[in-house]
Amino acid sequence: MEEDPGDQLVAAHQQELRRGTVVLACLLVLDEPRYGYALLRTLADAGLDVEANTLYPLLRRLEAQGLLESDWNTEESRPRKFYRITGSGARVRDALEAERLRLHAALAALSRPSRPEDRSP
Known part of the structure; x- marks a missing residue:
C-alpha cells in the first residue's frame, strides 16, 4: 500500500507543533526535581509521548539556556541526573503558558462554525 504524500505533510506539521509543546510541558512539570526517565513517564501518562532521544x-539545551538546573543523585545504586526549573525558567514557563492559553482561545474561536449573523454582507 502506497503512503499518501499528505500523510508526510501532516506528520511534519505535527512534529513542528509538538516541538514547542514539549518545551512548555517540561517547564510545567519540573517544579519538582525529576530525572529523565521519570519525566518521560510523566509526560507519557499525560498523553504526550516523547522519545528519549528527543527529551x-x-x-x-534548556539547562544551557539557564531555564533548568541539574544535580546528580549518587546516593542510589544507579546515579541519576535530576532536573528542576530555575527562576528564569519559571518566568519563561509563565509567559509560554499565557501564550498557549491565548492561542488556544484564538484557535477555538476560529474553529467554531460561523453563525449567519456573524457574516459580513
Whole structure:
C-alpha cells in the first residue's frame, strides 16, 4: 500500500507543533526535581509521548539556556541526573503558558462554525 504524500505533510506539521509543546510541558512539570526517565513517564501518562532521544538533548539545551538546573543523585545504586526549573525558567514557563492559553482561545474561536449573523454582507 502506497503512503499518501499528505500523510508526510501532516506528520511534519505535527512534529513542528509538538516541538514547542514539549518545551512548555517540561517547564510545567519540573517544579519538582525529576530525572529523565521519570519525566518521560510523566509526560507519557499525560498523553504526550516523547522519545528519549528527543527529551535528553532538549533538557541539556534548556539547562544551557539557564531555564533548568541539574544535580546528580549518587546516593542510589544507579546515579541519576535530576532536573528542576530555575527562576528564569519559571518566568519563561509563565509567559509560554499565557501564550498557549491565548492561542488556544484564538484557535477555538476560529474553529467554531460561523453563525449567519456573524457574516459580513
